[in-house]
Amino acid sequence: MRVGLDIGGTKIDAVVVDGSGAPVHRLRLPTGFGPDAVLTNAATAVASLADRSGVAVEAFESVGVGIPGLVDGTTGRVRHAVNIGFDDVAVGPTLSARLGVPVRVENDVNAAALGAYLAMSLSGSVGYLNLGTGLAAGLVVDGELWRGSRGVSGEIGHVPVDPGGELCPCGQRGCLETVAAGAAVSRHWPTEGAYPAVALFAAADAGDPEAVRVRADLAAGVAAAVRLLVLTTDVDSVVIGGGLSNLGRPLLDDVAAVLDRWAAGSPFLASLELSSRIELLPPGFPVAAVGAATVGARGSAATTVAAV
Amino acid sequence: MRVGLDIGGTKIDAVVVDGSGAPVHRLRLPTGFGPDAVLTNAATAVASLADRSGVAVEAFESVGVGIPGLVDGTTGRVRHAVNIGFDDVAVGPTLSARLGVPVRVENDVNAAALGAYLAMSLSGSVGYLNLGTGLAAGLVVDGELWRGSRGVSGEIGHVPVDPGGELCPCGQRGCLETVAAGAAVSRHWPTEGAYPAVALFAAADAGDPEAVRVRADLAAGVAAAVRLLVLTTDVDSVVIGGGLSNLGRPLLDDVAAVLDRWAAGSPFLASLELSSRIELLPPGFPVAAVGAATVGARGSAATTVAAV
Numbered sequence: 001m002r003v004g005l006d007i008g009g010t011k012i013d014a015v016v017v018d019g020s021g022a023p024v025h026r027l028r029l030p031t032g033f034g035p036d037a038v039l040t041n042a043a044t045a046v047a048s049l050a051d052r053s054g055v056a057v058e059a060f061e062s063v064g065v066g067i068p069g070l071v072d073g074t075t076g077r078v079r080h081a082v083n084i085g086f087d088d089v090a091v092g093p094t095l096s097a098r099l100g101v102p103v104r105v106e107n108d109v110n111a112a113a114l115g116a117y118l119a120m121s122l123s124g125s126v127g128y129l130n131l132g133t134g135l136a137a138g139l140v141v142d143g144e145l146w147r148g149s150r151g152v153s154g155e156i157g158h159v160p161v162d163p164g165g166e167l168c169p170c171g172q173r174g175c176l177e178t179v180a181a182g183a184a185v186s187r188h189w190p191t192e193g194a195y196p197a198v199a200l201f202a203a204a205d206a207g208d209p210e211a212v213r214v215r216a217d218l219a220a221g222v223a224a225a226v227r228l229l230v231l232t233t234d235v236d237s238v239v240i241g242g243g244l245s246n247l248g249r250p251l252l253d254d255v256a257a258v259l260d261r262w263a264a265g266s267p268f269l270a271s272l273e274l275s276s277r278i279e280l281l282p283p284g285f286p287v288a289a290v291g292a293a294t295v296g297a298r299g300s301a302a303t304t305v306a307a308v
Numbered sequence: 309m310r311v312g313l314d315i316g317g318t319k320i321d322a323v324v325v326d327g328s329g330a331p332v333h334r335l336r337l338p339t340g341f342g343p344d345a346v347l348t349n350a351a352t353a354v355a356s357l358a359d360r361s362g363v364a365v366e367a368f369e370s371v372g373v374g375i376p377g378l379v380d381g382t383t384g385r386v387r388h389a390v391n392i393g394f395d396d397v398a399v400g401p402t403l404s405a406r407l408g409v410p411v412r413v414e415n416d417v418n419a420a421a422l423g424a425y426l427a428m429s430l431s432g433s434v435g436y437l438n439l440g441t442g443l444a445a446g447l448v449v450d451g452e453l454w455r456g457s458r459g460v461s462g463e464i465g466h467v468p469v470d471p472g473g474e475l476c477p478c479g480q481r482g483c484l485e486t487v488a489a490g491a492a493v494s495r496h497w498p499t500e501g502a503y504p505a506v507a508l509f510a511a512a513d514a515g516d517p518e519a520v521r522v523r524a525d526l527a528a529g530v531a532a533a534v535r536l537l538v539l540t541t542d543v544d545s546v547v548i549g550g551g552l553s554n555l556g557r558p559l560l561d562d563v564a565a566v567l568d569r570w571a572a573g574s575p576f577l578a579s580l581e582l583s584s585r586i587e588l589l590p591p592g593f594p595v596a597a598v599g600a601a602t603v604g605a606r607g608s609a610a611t612t613v614a615a616v
Contacts, residue, residue: 228467
């Protein structure tokens with residue numbers, strides 16, 4: 001049995017997977033903020049899963065952790081995890097020492113990309129486009145993550161696409177993330193409810209002109225992300241996941257319509273068949289946690305060794 | 309012995325390579341325009357190389373062809389080779405039938421990427437950024453081309469980066485290619501001489517304010533291409549080749565300076581160490597032709613079979 005943790009900005013999604021990689025137990029708890037709180041909560045999640053499974057923590061063969069930040073998979077070190085208050089933390093070694101189990105760390109979007117690829121039984125090359133608080137992608141080729149030289153592949157949210165765009169927290173201006181992610185929607189369609197994107201789509205459906213405009217901007221931003229992924233890597237398909245993907249078919253249709261409109265003006269783009277490559281992640285499945293568990297299972301000689 | 313042909317917009321660069329992949333003969337002749345002329349000139353190039361090598365054409369084990377366009381490596385078919393007047397031509401089968409030698413076809417920038425990777429003894433992952441008439445990239449990972457699902461990977465010249473930019477022949481507006489390629493330089497710095505980019509750099513060095521501006525725009529455009537490649541694929545290094553790379557160190561330094569300036573305003577970008585990843589292709593080596601020869605040598609079951 002193996003554990004996968006998806007450490008998000010708000011909650012930790014934790015699963016136990018069986019030998020086939022299928023989740024058999026699942027729980028959630030708040031992430032907390034800062035290394036002490038987050039790592040304690042992560043360890044608590046693993047202990048709770050052990051209870052639920054009727055085993056000691058040490059019985060787990062591995063723990064895989066997906067976390068938002070720049071991850072060095074070899075050392076288990078995480079940098080720039082701004083959302084959870086980390087700057088440079090040895091997540092792998094620390095958790096491993098606390099649990100007595102090998103721990104492997106992965107960027108959360110990479111973990112979700114791998115989980116989605118496996119859960120959806122995909123083949124060939126896939127770009128997993130995560131529309132969460134921010135925007136990032138994970139690349140999977142023939143069942144393996146394409147992490148890049150420093151595990152930074154897929155950070156397309158910080159590709160500027162408009163010199164006249166908004167200032168991004170990363171320091172640049174007009175980044176894709178400033179138009180095509182959850183935080184962008186919240187900024188452009190502030191709402192009292194919990195789901196600004198849902199409120200946005202409802203208001204646009206009801207004919208509010210500003211909502212129509214903001215919704216169109218979102219679709220164009222997501223379409224630009226798809227176009228960028230395909231023009232650069234020519235992945236067979238682009239799977240759209242993350243919080244905004246819960247908007248479902250209306251979002252997918254919006255994005256496909258933009259891609260088709262662009263294709264109508266460019267035979268070159270038309271030949272790439274962009275709109276035919278996109279699909280939604282089926283909702284509900286814990287792709288990031290299961291992907292993290294898979295990363296844990298695939299641990300190499302570089303896996304942080306359990307300190308017993 | 310194997311042949312590699314780099315079919316460019318103006319000339320065909322043709323080499324014979326020995327068993328180690330090193331070029332032993334080389335010649336150039338005009339490309340011509342349209343399928344009949346181009347394929348005839350290509351066949352002539354191979355025949356001339358055979359003469360020079362003292363063998364019959366059929367003695368060559370394979371011919372690899374790099375050509376600017378959308379290439380289907382399985383069928384040897386080339387579409388949208390606008391520069392040389394092709395729309396949809398079965399280059400592989402036609403040449404193979406004419407020569408009696410297996411012929412394999414590859415996109416020219418992909419061929420150059422592979423040739424550069426081998427010639428420079430690179431390892432890991434490399435983005436080869438070709439600054440020719442247009443702008444495109446080739447991706448090589450652990451010695452293998454990453455072509456993508458339809459051989460379109462690396463077409464980053466047609467990623468729009470400025471909604472207010474110039475109309476691109478592809479139908480979109482503000483494409484990277486409209487700022488960071490040879491045709492863009494010719495447009496923005498028209499000159500009577502043969503090398504607008506050289507004239508541009510000289511005028512900028514002499515203090516011409518417009519030249520300084522155009523030169524700065526070029527550097528920023530190339531830097532944007534580097535940033536896009538790394539943020540998306542996180543390649544270990546970016547090798548800059550193609551006609552504009554003959555500007556040499558001054559271009560590289562310009563681009564590095566832009567990347568460093570951007571890094572100074574963004575800790576996130578700074579962590580990616582963009583300026584340390586770029587290098588120039590050493591001039592003179594026939595990377596595209598040698599890369600094409602390598603593609604020919606690696607022919608699989610999909611290689612167009614010689615019609616004898």
